[in-house]
Amino acid sequence: MKRRGRGIACMWYPIGFTVAANPSAAVVKINEDGTATLLTGTVETGQGSLTILAQIVAQELGIATEDVHVVSADTDATPMDTGAIASRTTYVTGNAARLAAEKARLMMFDVAAPMLNVKPDQLEARDHRIYVKGYPQRNLHVGDVANHARMVMGQPPIGSGYFNPATVALDPETGQGKPFATYVYATQIAEVDVDDETGDVDVLRIVASHDCGTAINPMLVEGQVEGGISMGVGFALQEEILFDAKGRQMNPNLTNYIMPTSLDMPEIEVDIVDNYDPTGPFGAKGVGEPTCVSTAAAILNAIHDAVGVRIHSLPATAEKVHAAIKAKQAAEQKQLSAS
Amino acid sequence: MATDTKTKTTALVDAEQLLRVPSAAPLVPFPVDVQVPDAARQTPAVGQRATRPDCRLHGLGQTKYIDDMYLPGMLFAKIKRAGVASARIISVDTSEAEMTPGVMAVVTGKDIPCNSFGPSLKDQPVLADERVFYAGDGVAAVAAVTEQIAADAIEKIKVEYEELTPVLDPLESLKLETPGVHAPSANIYGHKIIKKGDIEKGFAASDHIFEASFRTQMVEHVPLEPHSSLAQWDANGRLTVHSTLGRITLGRADIARTLGIPMSRIRVVATVVGGNFGGKNEITTEPVIALLSKKTGRPVKCTFTRPEEFYASTTRHPLIMDYKTGVTKDGKILARKIRLVLDGGAYCSWSETTLGKACILSAGPYQIDNLVAEAFVVYTNKTMTGAMRGFGAPQVCFAYESHMDDMAKALNIDPLEFRLKNVLSEGSLSPTSQTLHSVVVRESLLQAAQRFGWKPKTAPEAEGAFA
Numbered sequence: 001m002k003r004r005g006r007g008i009a010c011m012w013y014p015i016g017f018t019v020a021a022n023p024s025a026a027v028v029k030i031n032e033d034g035t036a037t038l039l040t041g042t043v044e045t046g047q048g049s050l051t052i053l054a055q056i057v058a059q060e061l062g063i064a065t066e067d068v069h070v071v072s073a074d075t076d077a078t079p080m081d082t083g084a085i086a087s088r089t090t091y092v093t094g095n096a097a098r099l100a101a102e103k104a105r106l107m108m109f110d111v112a113a114p115m116l117n118v119k120p121d122q123l124e125a126r127d128h129r130i131y132v133k134g135y136p137q138r139n140l141h142v143g144d145v146a147n148h149a150r151m152v153m154g155q156p157p158i159g160s161g162y163f164n165p166a167t168v169a170l171d172p173e174t175g176q177g178k179p180f181a182t183y184v185y186a187t188q189i190a191e192v193d194v195d196d197e198t199g200d201v202d203v204l205r206i207v208a209s210h211d212c213g214t215a216i217n218p219m220l221v222e223g224q225v226e227g228g229i230s231m232g233v234g235f236a237l238q239e240e241i242l243f244d245a246k247g248r249q250m251n252p253n254l255t256n257y258i259m260p261t262s263l264d265m266p267e268i269e270v271d272i273v274d275n276y277d278p279t280g281p282f283g284a285k286g287v288g289e290p291t292c293v294s295t296a297a298a299i300l301n302a303i304h305d306a307v308g309v310r311i312h313s314l315p316a317t318a319e320k321v322h323a324a325i326k327a328k329q330a331a332e333q334k335q336l337s338a339s
Numbered sequence: 340m341a342t343d344t345k346t347k348t349t350a351l352v353d354a355e356q357l358l359r360v361p362s363a364a365p366l367v368p369f370p371v372d373v374q375v376p377d378a379a380r381q382t383p384a385v386g387q388r389a390t391r392p393d394c395r396l397h398g399l400g401q402t403k404y405i406d407d408m409y410l411p412g413m414l415f416a417k418i419k420r421a422g423v424a425s426a427r428i429i430s431v432d433t434s435e436a437e438m439t440p441g442v443m444a445v446v447t448g449k450d451i452p453c454n455s456f457g458p459s460l461k462d463q464p465v466l467a468d469e470r471v472f473y474a475g476d477g478v479a480a481v482a483a484v485t486e487q488i489a490a491d492a493i494e495k496i497k498v499e500y501e502e503l504t505p506v507l508d509p510l511e512s513l514k515l516e517t518p519g520v521h522a523p524s525a526n527i528y529g530h531k532i533i534k535k536g537d538i539e540k541g542f543a544a545s546d547h548i549f550e551a552s553f554r555t556q557m558v559e560h561v562p563l564e565p566h567s568s569l570a571q572w573d574a575n576g577r578l579t580v581h582s583t584l585g586r587i588t589l590g591r592a593d594i595a596r597t598l599g600i601p602m603s604r605i606r607v608v609a610t611v612v613g614g615n616f617g618g619k620n621e622i623t624t625e626p627v628i629a630l631l632s633k634k635t636g637r638p639v640k641c642t643f644t645r646p647e648e649f650y651a652s653t654t655r656h657p658l659i660m661d662y663k664t665g666v667t668k669d670g671k672i673l674a675r676k677i678r679l680v681l682d683g684g685a686y687c688s689w690s691e692t693t694l695g696k697a698c699i700l701s702a703g704p705y706q707i708d709n710l711v712a713e714a715f716v717v718y719t720n721k722t723m724t725g726a727m728r729g730f731g732a733p734q735v736c737f738a739y740e741s742h743m744d745d746m747a748k749a750l751n752i753d754p755l756e757f758r759l760k761n762v763l764s765e766g767s768l769s770p771t772s773q774t775l776h777s778v779v780v781r782e783s784l785l786q787a788a789q790r791f792g793w794k795p796k797t798a799p800e801a802e803g804a805f806a
Contacts, residue, residue, distance in 0.1 A: 008754050008793070009740040010784055012704035012763065013732055018695040043585050044393065045615035051379075051391045058384035065389040066379040073609040075591050083586030084612075085620050085726060086692075127382045170771060175533030175712075178773040179699060185763075185780035187787040209787035211779045219388035228728070231616070235733055240556040241654060247424025247505040247720050248474045252649035259561055271786050277777040282385045285777070293732045297740035301754070304744060313554040314737060 002193045002202075005306025009297035010187040013290040014180035016088045016165040023164040024093040025079035028057055028100040030108060030157040032150050034128065034142030035067040036101070041081030042093045043073040047288055048220040049089040053097045055216050056281045060101035061108075062125030063142060079160070087286040088165075090216060091182065094281035095163035103159025111149040111157070112140055166279075182277055184285050186210040188229070190266070190298035194306040199322025201237055203266040203299055210270070213277040213285035222270045225291045229268055232295020234259045237315050371395065393611070402611055405567040405581050406642045413569075414443055416628050416641035417489040418466075418477040419496045420651065424505035424720040425520070426471040428478065428498060435495040436481055441488035444634040445496075447479045451626060452599040458589065458621055460528065460687035462521060463723070465597050465626045471500065472520065473685035473720050475650035480624070482631040482639050505720035509682040510659065512717040520685070520718035528683065529691050529716040531698040533770050541674025541709030545665025549746050553660045553738040557682070560655075560727055564613025565648045570629040571638035578632075579606045580625050585615040590622050597626040617726030618652050621688065653725030656693050656716075657682040660701070660738040665709075670752045670760045677701045679714035679735070681724070688725030690716045697731025702770045703739035704780045705761040710770050753795035755788050 016022050027039040038057050044050045054068040061068075072078060081093055109120040112130045116123070116138055124133050131139040150156050165181035191205040208225050215221045238258040242250040251257045276283035296314060304310050309324035379389035396402045433445045448454055448468025455461045467476040479496050483489035506512050512526040519526055542548060568582040578600070584590040587607040595602045612619060624641045632639040643651065658681055665674040679697055683690045698714040747757035762780045769775055787793075 006791070006793070007744070008758070008784075008787070009736060010704055010758055010762070010780055011732065011736045011740075012700065012780060013729070014696065014699075018692055018699070041588060043587060043609045043612050043615070045585050045612040045619070048391050050393070051389055055384040055387065055389060058382070062382065063384070064380050064382050065384045065387060066377070066392075073587050074606070075587050075608075076606045080588055083584075083588065083620065084615055085585060085617065086730070168773075173532075174535075175531065175698070175770075176535070176772045179695070179771055180773075182777065183769075183775065185704060185778060185783050187780070187783040189787050189791040189793065191791075205791075207787050207791040209783040209790065211777075211783055213777065214385065216385050217387065217389055220391075231728060232733065235555075235558060235655075236737075239558040241559060241649065241722065243507065243721060246474075247507050248422065249650045249722065252646040254561075254645060257559065257561075257649065269790055271790050273779050273783045273786055275777055275779050275782075279776075289728045289730070289732070293729050293736045294740065296733055297737045300737060300741055301744045304741075310741065310745060312552060312741075314556050 001197065002195050003306040004191065004193055005302040005304070006189060006191050007298045007301025007305055008187065008189045009294040009301060011290065011294040012183050012185050013087065013293055014183045015091045015286045016086050016180055018179045019167045019169050019177070021164050022082040022086065022088060022092060023162055024081045024096040025160065025162040026093065026096040026100040027079055027158065027160045028097065028104045030104050030146050032147045034063065034146045036061055036063065038068055038070045038097055039078045040070060040072050040093055040097065041078040042089050043084045045084045047224060048217070049084065052090050052216045052220060053093060056094045056098050057101040059282060060098050061105055063128055087288040087290065090284050090286045091280050092163055092165060094284060096161050098281040099161025099163060100159045103161060104157045107155060107157035107159065108142070108145050108149065111153050111155060112145045115140060115145065115148065182279055182285055184211045184287065184290050186290055186294060188294045188298040190302040192299060192302040192306055194303055194321065196307050196325055199318040199325060201303055201316060201318070201321060203233055205267045206295065206298065207269045208271065209273055210287060210291065211273040211275045212287035213275050213280045214283035215272050216282065216284050218272060221272055221287050224287045225270045226268050228291020229295050230260055230265060231292040233264060233299070235314060236296035236299040237317065240315050371399065404564050404611060404613055405569050405583060405640070408569055408581065410571060410638040413638040413640055414482040414484060414631070414635060415486040415489045416480055416482045416624070416631055416639050417493045418624060418627065419479040419493040421467060421471040421476040421478050422474055423471055423500055423502055424474045425503040426500035427503065428467060428469055428471060429501055430499045431479055432497040433479055436492040439488065439492045439495060441484045442481055442492045443484065443637065444482045444631050445479060446627060446630050450630060451597060453597050456593045456597055456622060457687050458689055459691040463686040473722055475722055477651070480627045480631060482635060507719055507721060509657070509680050509717050509719055512719050513680060513715060520720055526717045527715050528687060528718060529694045531694050531714045533698055533710065533712045535770055535772060536709035538674050538676055538709045538711045542665040545673045546668040547750070548663065548665045549742065549749065550663045551742050551745060553741060555658050555734040555737060557657045557722065557724065558655045559649050560616040560618035562614030562616060562618060565643040565645060566619065566623050566652060567642040568625050568628055569638060569640040570625065570632040572633050577604050578629055579608065580629065581608045582625055583612045583619050584609045585612060585619045590625065593622045594625050594629065598629055616728045620726045623652060650722055653688050654722050655727040656690070656724040656731060656734070658697065658731065658734040660735060662738055662742045664742060664746065666746060666750065670750050670757050672705060672707050672761045674709040675702055675707050677712040681714065681716040682721065683716040683718055684721045684723035685718065686723040688723050690724065692726065693731040697735050699770055700732050701735040701739065704763050706763055706767050712770065755784060755793055756795065758784055
């Protein structure tokens with residue numbers, strides 16, 4: 001008989017390396033038409049980080065995402081970056097890209113100020129234009145300013161920046177210190193059906209409430225959460241590298257190493273928790289790794305809620321769940337006959 | 340009538356010509372226009388659901404991964420794997436492989452200028468030369484004109500081993516009397532401790548003490564694109580490596596160090612990587628194919644097979660986790676003691692980071708004033724464990740959250756309510772006594788509960804959960 005259960009699990013997760021410096025540098029060049037190019041040493045590994053970086057640069061320059069072209073991951077052409085690791089790209093590379101864009105923007109303001117007959121600090125950039133604050137009737141298109149900068153003033157706008165999270169080394173005796181600049185938080189709740197005759201677990205639904213600071217691109221946050229949950233489902237129920245007695249892998253292939261497919265995926269509801277981190281670019285932190293952290297815990301708690309067995313080792317395969325149910329029934333039987 | 344015959348003949352000729360033309364996909368002029376309003380064109384840019392510029396290329400199958408790249412004269416490399424978990428290498432005989440038609444070059448561990456690398460401990464050889472530490476170790480590599488010839492040639496390499504007893508169980512490895520995997524180095528190669536408050540006092544003041552142990556398994560990252568790299572030298576001695584690395588800066592440093600050449604002579608490009616999840620943060624075959632390319636003066640490419648992806652790249656650390664927690668009868672956690680043992684596999688890789696993060700995060704997102712968390716990572720003769728999405732966090736989360744639910748049940752408190760009583764909040768001190776900011780774990784719990792429709796099942800005291 002199928003038994004329904006629910007399980008909750010929350011987590012916290014840091015952004016960036018543990019204490020160690022993990023800097024990013026970035027260069028932003030403004031083209032003659034007011035569009036821009038970002039040079040970054042980070043690597044797009046499928047998570048959409050280059051789009052996030054383009055959005056951050058675009059926001060700083062007051063232009064659209066599509067107006068920023070990103071050149072990445074070439075040690076000949078792009079500045080130093082610690083890379084796509086430790087959920088650090090949005091926060092660390094994002095801060096570096098924002099600082100680089102800010103410098104380029106200030107060069108633009110230096111050029112625009114005399115054109116608008118005001119001081120540079122009276123200007124703001126938005127909607128592809130540079131406006132006089134408090135008197136938006138006076139404004140210029142970014143392309144006109146960029147072209148003027150290049151062709152008339154001889155000052156092509158380009159900015160570079162770098163960022164490294166602020167940390168404090170840990171005391172070797174007590175471990176006390178500030179290992180990370182910031183953390184994100186999340187809760188996932190899973191609903192499962194467990195077949196108490198076979199031990200088979202069907203994950204029906206997962207609600208995932210994730211903090212990432214400002215969501216620079218909510219669609220990419222959702223993508224990360226869905227991908228993380230699929231990894232979490234495999235970790236919870238199916239995936240395991242097995243070794244023989246001589247230490248050789250027994251299932252190094254996708255026939256015998258079972259991982260979830262689209263058919264194993266639960267219904268996922270992504271919920272982004274409203275938050276703003278003043279140390280992140282436009283309040284953003286990160287979301288990559290944290291999405292797979294609490295999934296297995298939530299599913300295992302749901303199994304416990306459904307059939308009353310606590311599985312102490314992952315993965316909770318049908319065999320393992322079935323054996324635990326049988327053991328529990330045998331113990332209950334024994335208790336009954338004893339009383 | 341005559342006209343008819345002529346038409347027929349022309350048609351036949353056309354058909355014959357068509358048969359000689361290679362088949363090709365229908366022509367699609369670029370760019371492919373999509374007539375939908377795109378958030379990527381909106382300002383302000385932050386907060387927009389902008390589509391990724393690479394998604395259309397992925398969708399159209401236009402993305403060029405390294406395995407899609409073919410350079411003139413390019414050779415294909417294959418790595419000979421040890422297949423034994425612990426052994427001394429007596430001899431490597433590559434003569435038969437070298438004589439195979441189509442084989443252009445063979446290298447072994449002895450050919451690597453500086454045969455060690457690693458992000459923290461430099462304990463990993465590029466190719467094993469004297470010792471094999473796990474079955475996935477490479478012992479030799481072949482470059483040949485086709486992938487199949489290279490694959491056949493590595494079968495002809497004869498390696499004589501003196502097999503040693505492998506250490507496979509991390510708890511066994513932890514014992515002092517167990518032979519060292521990397522003797523004379525100790526098997527415990529990383530240790531971390533976090534102490535906060537007074538744990539004895541905390542346990543003494545607790546009404547209940549709960550203990551539990553948990554274990555997790557080894558898993559693979561399984562990126563869609565396996566590890567792949569392509570190396571080519573130019574006549575000036577400059578090396579270009581296209582690689583699936585997620586960290587090109589570290590990759591270039593490791594390539595420079597292992598090959599003994601200046602960084603200015605190396606270009607690493609990783610424009611598109613088909614999935615990383617932590618598994619592509621360090622070099623694998625890059626120095627090997629660079630040497631094969633140097634020897635032959637040809638571009639050399641190596642792409643892992645799916646089995647190699649499992650046994651020759653990093654995996655997730657299995658953890659053994661012991662928890663002891665003291666709580667008051669109304670559900671406030673007063674003290675927690677944790678011991679973690681991480682199975683580090685054959686090499687350190689990113690174990691140091693995983694050890695640190697697992698240890699710091701192991702208390703969970705809870706305010707616990709009296710805490711001791713201690714973690715060890717040990718060598719075993721198994722596939723190396725390294726960076727993987729979460730760096731130990733999914734493992735400890737499974738433990739602390741299972742433990743939380745068991746305690747909630749024993750105390751007859753709703754699991755949500757029990758968490759809300761203990762979670763971190765703005766300004767809380769973390770296990771390392773860092774003042775935390777932008778803390779929203781409470782909000783995430785309440786939002787998830789509301790969205791899910793969570794209602795307390797247990798005692799009436801849990802009613803306050805949504806208050």
